[in-house]
Amino acid sequence: METEISALMDLAYKPTVPRNKTIGIGIVGAGAIVHACHLPAYQIGGLHVVGIYDIERSNAEKVAAEFGIKHTFTTLDELLDHPEIQIIDIAVPSKFQPEIVERAAAKGKHVLCQKPLGESYADAKRIVAACEAAGIKGAVNQQLRWAPGIRASRTIMKRGWLGEVTQASIQVNVNTDWSLWPWITEIDHPELMYHSIHYIDAIRSLLGTPEYVYADGAKFPGQVCKGETRTLIHLKFPGDTLRGLIHDNHNHIAGQEDWYATFRFEGTEGIIKGTNGALYNYPVGQEDTLSFLSKQIDPTCWLTPQLEGRWFPHAFLGTMGELLCAVEEDREPENSVQDNLLTLQTLFAAIRSMEENRPVWLKEIR
Numbered sequence: 001m002e003t004e005i006s007a008l009m010d011l012a013y014k015p016t017v018p019r020n021k022t023i024g025i026g027i028v029g030a031g032a033i034v035h036a037c038h039l040p041a042y043q044i045g046g047l048h049v050v051g052i053y054d055i056e057r058s059n060a061e062k063v064a065a066e067f068g069i070k071h072t073f074t075t076l077d078e079l080l081d082h083p084e085i086q087i088i089d090i091a092v093p094s095k096f097q098p099e100i101v102e103r104a105a106a107k108g109k110h111v112l113c114q115k116p117l118g119e120s121y122a123d124a125k126r127i128v129a130a131c132e133a134a135g136i137k138g139a140v141n142q143q144l145r146w147a148p149g150i151r152a153s154r155t156i157m158k159r160g161w162l163g164e165v166t167q168a169s170i171q172v173n174v175n176t177d178w179s180l181w182p183w184i185t186e187i188d189h190p191e192l193m194y195h196s197i198h199y200i201d202a203i204r205s206l207l208g209t210p211e212y213v214y215a216d217g218a219k220f221p222g223q224v225c226k227g228e229t230r231t232l233i234h235l236k237f238p239g240d241t242l243r244g245l246i247h248d249n250h251n252h253i254a255g256q257e258d259w260y261a262t263f264r265f266e267g268t269e270g271i272i273k274g275t276n277g278a279l280y281n282y283p284v285g286q287e288d289t290l291s292f293l294s295k296q297i298d299p300t301c302w303l304t305p306q307l308e309g310r311w312f313p314h315a316f317l318g319t320m321g322e323l324l325c326a327v328e329e330d331r332e333p334e335n336s337v338q339d340n341l342l343t344l345q346t347l348f349a350a351i352r353s354m355e356e357n358r359p360v361w362l363k364e365i366r
Contacts, residue, residue, distance in 0.1 A: 008297060008303060009303065009306075011151075011155040011156065011305055012151075013148050013154075013155060013307065014148075014151075014308075014309070015045065015146050015314070015315070015317040015318035015321045016318075016321050016322070016325055017046070017047065017321045017324065017325070018321070018324040018325050018327075018328040020328055021045075021046050021047055021048055022048050023047075023048060023086050023324055023327065023328070024048055024049075024050040024084040024085045024086050024087065025042070025047060025048060025049045025085065025086075025087045025089055025320070026049075026050055026051050026052070026053070026073075026079045026080075026082060026085035026088055026089065026109075027039075027049060027051070027052040027089045028052075028053055028076065028079065028088060028090050028091060028092060028100060029053075029054055029090065029092040030052055030053075030054035030056075030059040030060040030063045030064075030091075031054075031059070031091065031092075033091055034052075034063060034091045035063055035066075036283075036313065037143075037312045037313040037316045038089060038091060038313075038320075039063070039067045040313040040316075041312075041314060041315075041317040042316075042317065042320065044313070044314065044317055045320075047317075047320065047321075047324070049067070049069050050069075050070065050082060050084045050085050051064075051069060051070065051071030051072060051073055051079060051082060052064055052069055052071070052079075053072070053073040053074075053075070053078070053079040057072060057074060060072040060073070076100070076103065077103075080104055080107045080109060081107065085109065086109060086110060086327070087110050087111070087112060087320075087323065087327070088100070088104040088109045088111045089112045089320065090112065090114050091114055091141075092114065093183060094113075094114055094115070094116050094117065094118060094119050094123075095119050095123075097113055097114060097123070097127065098118065098123050098126045098127055098130075101113065101127045101130050101131070101138065102126075102127075102130045104136075105131055105134035105136050106134065108136060109136065110136050110323065110327055111131065111136065111137075111138045111139070112139050112140075112141055112319060113127065113138060113140045113141065113337060113340075114140075114141055115141055115198075115201075116193055116194075116197055116347065117140050117337060117340045117343075117344055118344065119193075120348075121341075121344055121345070121348050121366070124337075124340070125341065128338055128341060131337055132338075137326050137333060137336070138336060138337035138338075139319060139322065139323040139326070139335045139336055139337065140319070140335050140339075140340040140343075141316070141319045141320075141335075142198060142201040142202075142319065142335055142340065142343065143198075143311065143312070143315035143316050143318060143319050144198040144201065144202040144276075144311060145201060145202055145205040145315070145318065145319075145334075146314075146315040146316075146317070146318020146319060146322075147202075147276065147278070147288060147309075147310065147311040147314075148287070148288040148290075148307040148308065148309045148310065148314070149274040149275065149276060149277075149288035149289065149290045149307060150202050150205070150263070152288075152290050152305065152307060153206060153263070153265055153272050153274070153290070154205065154206055156270075156272055156292055156294075157265070157267075160269075160296070161269065161270050161292070161294035161296055162266070162267030162268075162270040162271070162294065163267040163269025163270060163295075163296075164267055164268045164269075165207060165265060165266070165267040166241050166242055166266055166267055167242070167243055167244070167245075167264075167265070168206065168207055168235075168242075168243075168244040168263075168264075168265050168266075169244070169246075169247070169263070170199045170202070170245075170248075170262070170263045171245075171246075171247045171248075171260070171261075171262050172247070172248045172249065172250075172260070172261045172262075172276075173249045173252045173258075173260050173261075174249070174250060174259045174260075174261065174279055174282065175250065175251060175253070176195075176229070176250035178190065178223070178224055178225050178229070178250070179224050181194075185225045185226060186226055187226065187227060188226060188227045189217070189228060189351050189354070190225050190226070190227050190228070190229070191225075191228050191229050191230070191231050191248060191250060192215075192217070192228065192231060192347060192350055192354075193347070196233065196248050196350075197343070197347050199233075199246045199248070200233070200235075200246065200343055200347055200350070201340075201343040203235065203244050203246070204342060204343055204346065206265070207237060207244065209237075209345075209346065210235040210236055210237050210244065210346060210362065211236050211237060211238055211362065212236050212349065212360060212361040212362065213233060213234065213235060213236070213346060213349040213350045213359065213360055213362070214233075214236070214353055214358070214359040214360075215231060215232065215233045215234070215349075215350035215351075215353040215354045216231070216232045216353075216354060217230065217231045217354045218230045220251035223251065228354070229249075229250045230248065230249045230250065231246065231247075231248045231350075231354075232245075232246070232247050232248075233245070233246040233247075233248075233350050236359070256280070256281060256282065259279065259280065259282075260275070261275060261276040261277075261279035261280065262274065262275055262276070263275075263276065269294055269295045269296055270293055270294035270295060270296070271292065272290065272292045273291055273292075274289050274290035274291065275289045275290075276288060276310075276311060277289065277310040277311070278310040278311035278312050279311075285310050285311075285312070286310065287306075287307055287308060287309065287310060288307045288310050288311075289304075289307065290304070290305060290307055291303065291304045319335055322334050322335055323335070342362075344365075345362040345365040346362060348365045349361070349362050349364065349365055352364070352365070
């Protein structure tokens with residue numbers, strides 16, 4: 001029985017890395033996200049970072065010294081021309097991304113793009129077109145797909161332990177200091193473009209693409225952001241049974257002891273419930289948690305596997321690892337730029353829904 005339980009608890013949720021770890025990575029941008037997430041994750045996976053470029057070279061030099069990166073570059077072209085670099089990891093605001101991708105593609109380099117893939121759907125399509133024309137592999141850094149709780153949920157669903165999935169919900173109630181990113185405070189839809197986009201993509205990775213979205217957004221008195229900091233997103237999937245809900249509030253007035261970041265997936269045969277540990281005790285975080293019940297295993301017993309890791313930095317190894325494996329195996333990555341167009345259709349449908357106060361079908365986003 002112990003062997004059987006142990007097998008049930010093995011949910012194959014950890015990121016996969018390529019057999020060949022010598023594939024060279026060049027990083028564009030040396031900001032906080034690279035320092036706190038990209039590079040720690042790549043160290044965990046034993047990946048090969050060749051060099052880094054930032055418009056402020058001193059930033060690149062500081063990060064390179066801390067993480068033992070051999071090369072810093074004065075220009076983007078120097079990085080793109082380096083013969084050891086095969087992968088360009090883009091970690092700058094997405095408004096700069098189309099040009100960087102086009103320049104990388106022209107040099108035959110594969111790219112891991114920042115999210116959102118584009119500030120507009122047209123920009124995202126421009127990136128996809130550049131990757132396809134050059135025959136390179138493009139992926140998007142939507143890491144929540146590889147957070148332990150989400151990835152373990154995917155395994156449970158694929159094994160059929162939930163039966164037919166009927167409901168997905170992600171709820172977040174935290175307090176976010178948006179002033180840490182002054183440029184985000186000036187955009188029209190900060191919460192959707194830079195936070196709930198992760199939940200949209202994660203649900204898509206588990207359940208497929210919705211037909212339409214009905215979304216609402218709200219501000220909070222005295223907030224620094226120009227746009228919404230609270231959102232409620234209803235996702236309607238094909239058929240009569242499957243629905244999704246994302247409820248996100250970044251203005252919780254109590255201390256962190258009352259913050260929560262939960263997910264719940266339900267089906268005809270089972271239930272998954274868990275927490276996104278990265279948002280607890282922020283920015284330190286804690287391990288993800290997950291419990292599940294399946295009538296196929298035992299209708300009276302909740303199983304609680306112990307998960308290792310959390311959204312950041314650990315899930316950042318998932319996005320890069322998948323791109324590297326796709327290059328090694330000569331296939332499209334799961335998180336391809338082509339697939340991400342569907343995430344962006346959902347995102348921009350949600351934005352239009354908020355602005356027009358109506359359900360918006362994804363096919364309206366062209």
